[in-house]
Amino acid sequence: LRFFRKISRCNYLSFTPAIFLPVICETAKKEETIMQSSLFQISPVLTLTGLQLDATISLVSQLILDLESQIATLTQLDLDQHHILQIIATDPGNAYLQDELTSIRNQWTACLTRCADLEYSLEIGITTLEHSLDLAVLVTPLFSKDDLSLLDRAGNNLTILQKTFENLKKEHSRLIQIWSSRVSEHIQMEELRIAVDALLLLRDTWIPETTQLTTELLMTDPVVAFPPGYDFNSLIQEVVRSTEEKPEKLSERISHIVELATKALTTSNLTPMQKAQILLLKGKALNVIATLTQDTSEVKVTLERALELDPELADACCEMGEFEWLTVGPEAALNSLKKALKIDSQNPHILWRLSMLLRQLPKDSPSLCEFLSNSEFPDLIYQGDDVDATVATSLRLAHAAVRAAKASLGRAWECLGNALFTASLGDSSGGGVISRSLAAFAQAAKYSDVVSQPHFHFNRAGALNYVDNFNDALSSWFRASLLDPAWPAPRIAAMRCLKALQKMHTAVSTPLQSLDKITRKRVATLISTLSAPKSKTRHLGPFQNLRECSFDELSEGSNKGVVCCGGVVTSLPSDSELPLNLLIVDADGTFVVLRIFQISKGSGPSTKDVITIPNPIIEECSIPSDLIKLLRTFDACVRAEGSESPDDDDISLEVDGDSSIVDIKFRIVRVPSPQFLCVNGSRVGRMWTAAAVPKNVFFASV
Template identity: 30%
Template sequence: MNSYHENKKHDDLNNVISEDVLKILNERVCTLYHFRDHYFENHDLNDSINRNRDIEVELQETLALFTKYKDCIENSVRAKYYYLRGRALNVVPRYSKEAEDLLSKAIKLDPKLVEAWNELGECYWKNDNLKEATNCFNKALLYEKNKISLRNLSMLARQNSASNQEERQKNIETGLNYAKDAVQLDPHDGLSWAILANAHLSSFFGVTQNPKTLKQCLSAYTQAEKDIVAKTTPDLHYNKGITLKYEEEFKLALESFNNASLYDPVWEPPKIKKKQLLKYLNDINELVSTSGKMKAKKLTQLLQSIDSKQLGPYSGGSYTSSSGQTVKLEETCINDLKAGINEEKVVLGKVVCSVHCEDAVPFTFCLVDRLGTCVAVTVYNFAEGKGVIIGDSVAIPEPYITDVNFEYSDKVRIGKLLLIMFLCLIKLKGEYKFRLIRVETPLVLVVNSKKLTRDKQAGVQMSIFKKFD
C-alpha cells in the first residue's frame, strides 16, 4: 500500500515537472514567433537582409532548449511537446520532414489538438502537398472554428485547379467566404484582412468585373496595415502593388513593390514587377509623345482617314443599349475630355501602335484623334490574340480619363564591394505624363464601324502571391 502511494506521488510530481517544462517551452516558442513577426519593431529596414539568418539563430537556440528538457517529458504531455517542437521548426518558410513527423505524432496522441492540425497543414503545404494540407485545415475546423484554418483554406481554395470557368469561379467564391469568416472571427488580425484583400482581387478577375471590388481590395489592405505583423510582410505590399497597378495608380504601385523588396531584399517577384511596370510606363510615355513613332506621312494619312461614319452604332447622336435604353453620345476630341468619366461623349480615333505588357493585361494601345492628339488606351478582358491593330478605327463611348502625371525616383545599389566599403545610391528619376483611357471590357468598343462581339472577351488570370512560393 505504501508502495502504491509512493509511486502515485512520484507520478504526480513528474506530471507537475512536465507541465512546468511545457510552460517553459511554450513561452520560448512564443518568443521565437514574436521575434520573427515583430522583427522590424526592433530592427532597422537595413537589417532585413539579416532577418532570416537571425531567425535561424533563434530557432537553433529554441531547439537546444527542447533537447535539454526532452527527458523531463512524461507520456501524458508528449503530444504537446511534439506539437511545440514541430511548431518551432515551422517558423521558417522551408519544408521540414522532422516537423511533419513530430506533428503527425502529436495528432495521433491527441487528435483534438487543433494547433497541431494547423501546423501539420503548413508542413504539407510547404512540401506542395495541397490535398493533405486542405485535409488538415478542415480537420482542425471540425474541432474548433479558428481564423488560421479559415484563411489557409481561403488561399488553398483559390489555388485549386479547375477544369472549367464555372468550377474556377466556385473555388474563388469559396475562398472569399473563408476569408470573410476569418476576419469576422478576429477583426483586428491584419493577416486575415490581407487574405480577404487577395480573395477580393481574385473575385474581381475571376467572377465579376465590378470596379468597386478593387476598392474593397485596397480597403482591406489598409485594414491589414494597421497590424504591425501584417504590415511588415512583403507579400502584402506585393499583392497591394498588383491591385494598385490594375487600379492604374502607378506611382503607388511602384512604391508598394519597393516596400515589398525592403522587407525581403532577396525575394525576386517584387523587383521583377517593378522593373516591368517601369518599362511599361516608359514605353507609354515615349509612344504617346511620338504618336507611336509613326512617320509623319503615314500619320497624316491616318488622320485624314478618320470619318464619323466609323462610329458605327454610336453615330447619329445616340445609341440604344442591349437593355433598350437610349444613350446620348456626342463625338468629342481627346483634348476636350475631362478627368474621370465623360458621360454622353464618344471619342473616335486611329490605332497608331500597341504597347507591350509582360502580363498581357491590360491590352494597351495608342490612339490619335482627327486633331492628332495621342492618348494611351488600356482595355481589360481582351481575349488572347483579339486586340486591335495599327490602322484600326476605334470608338470609345463615355471614356474614363486618367491624367497620369508624376515623378518616380528609383534607388539602385551598385557593386558587391560596396557591402564592405560603402553604399552608393544613384537616383534614377523618371517623369511620367500622359492621358489614359481605361476600358473595362472590349464589348463597349466599336472597331472599324462594328461593335465587338463576345468572342473578343476573356477572363483574366491574376499573379497573386502564392504562399511558400
C-alpha cells in the same frame, strides 16, 4: 450572570480564553476550602464548569462547520480553475477567460485568509476545551454518575473535534498543493506558449527586428524615407546577411522551446489534452524551419502524437496541414485542413489557410473537386455554376476568417485582400471588388508581422497596378525588394512597369511633327477618318444617342453618357501581364493611352482600327522624378552587390539611360472589359473577353 453576558458578546473569530475567566477565578477563590466543603458548596462550581464545557464545545463545533464550508469552497474554486485553464489552453487569447481566472484566484486568496483565521481560532478553542475538561475532572465528585457521564461526553466530543480538525487541515494542505501544482503547470504552459508566440512573431518580423529597415521606414513614403545619397549598398548587405543568419538564430530559440516542452511533459498528473497542447506548441516551433532542414520527421511525429492524444485538436490538424504544405505541396495539405475545418469551422487560422490553398490548386485537381462537392459546409463552399466555384469558395473562406478573428488578425486581412484581387480579375461589372481588395490590404498593413513580409507588398503592388495607381504600386514593389533583395520578381516588376510608363509618356507627349514619316502618315489618316461626318456616324455604332467628346473634353473619373472615338496608332509596352496597352488618337490629334483589361491573349484591335468607347473612364498617371531616381539607384545597387538571382532571364531588364529624369505624366482611358467596345462600328461583345490570370501573384503560406 457576568459569565453568560461574556459568552453572548464573544465573537468566535477572535476566540480567546477570556470566556473561561469567571470559572477559573471562582475556582481560585475556593481552592483552599474545596476539600473541606460539602457537596452543596461544590455544586455551583460544577454547574458553571458544565456550562463552560457546553459553550466551548458549541463554539468549536461552529468553527469546525465554518472551516468545512471554506474547505468546500476551496475545492470548488480549484475545480473551476482547472476547468478554466483547460479552456485557456485551447483559446489563450480570450480576455473573458483571463478575467474569470483572475476572479477565481482572488476568491481563492480571500478563502485562504479566512481559513487561516479559522484554524487559529480552532487551535485556541481546542486548547481551551482541553484545559476546561481538565478542570472539570478536578472538581467533579468521584462517585457522581451524572457528572462522570458529562465528562465522558465532553471527552468524546473533544476527540471527535480534534480528529475532524486534523482531517480538515490535511485537506486544506492537499488543496493548496494541488492548486500550486496546477498554477505551476499553467505557468509552464504560459512560458512555453509565450516563447512559441515570440518565435513566430520574430520569424515574421525578422528583417525589421534585426536590421535598420524598420516597419516605420517600410510604411513611410520611399522618397521621404530614403533621401538622395542614401547608402543602399550597406542596407542591402545588412538585409542579405541577416537573412542568411536567420535559420541559425531561430534554431537556437527552437532548441530552448524544445527543452521547455520536454520539461513540461515530465510534469505529473497531466491530462491527455494538456500533453497534446504541449506537443502542438513544440510542433509549431519545429515547423518554423521545416523547409530549411533535411530531416523533418520530428515535426511530423510530434504533431501526430498530439493528434493521437487529442484527435479533436483542430490547431494540430491545421499545423499538420501547414507542415505538409511546406514540405510536399498544397494538395497534400488539403486533407489535414479539411479535417481541421470539420472540427472547428470558426477557426480563422484554418479558414485563411484553406482560402489561400484553394487558389493554388490546379482546376482539374481531384482533391479540389472533391472538396468543392462537399455539402457539409453550405455557408462556405459555393455550389453554383454561374461563377468560378474555386474563387467564390476561396472568397467565402477569407471573409469567414476575418469575421472569426476574435482578436484582429493581419494574415486574415491579407488573405481577404488576395482573394478579392483574384475575384476582381474576372469582374467586369466595375471596380467594386478591387476597391474592397485594396481596403483589405490597407487593414492588413496595420500589422507589423504582415508589413514585414515581401510577398504582402508584392501582391498589394499587383492590385495597385491593376487600378493604374502606378505611384503606390512602384513603392510597394520597392518595399518588397528591400525586404528580400535576392528575390528578383518585385524588382523586375517595378523596372518593367517603369520602363513601360516612360515609353507611354514619351509616346503621348511627343509632338506630331517629331514622329517618324510612317507614323505621321498613319496618324494623319486616322485623324481624317475620325473627322469625316459619315465615317463618324458609322464608327459610333449603337452609341449614337450618347454625347460625343474629344479626349481633351473628358474629365478624370467616369464620364457617364459620353462616347469618344480614337484610332489605334500603335501598341505600347505592357507594364504587367494583365492589360493590353495601345496608343490612340482622336480627331483633334490628341494622344492618350488606352488600357484594355480582361482581354484574351492574341486578341484585340489592330493598328488603324477605330475604337468607340462608351462612358469612358479617365485616369491621370503621375510619377515623380524623385521616385524614378530612387528606383534606378536601388536597382543599380542590387546589381552591384550581386544580390539578384542568376537564373532569371528577365533580370537584365533595364530602364533606358537618361541624364535628365523628368516626371512622368499622361492620361489613360481605362476599359474594364473589351465587351463594352465597338471596333470599326461593330460591337465586340464577349469575343475577346477572358479573365486575367496573374502569373506572379504569390500566396505564401508562411
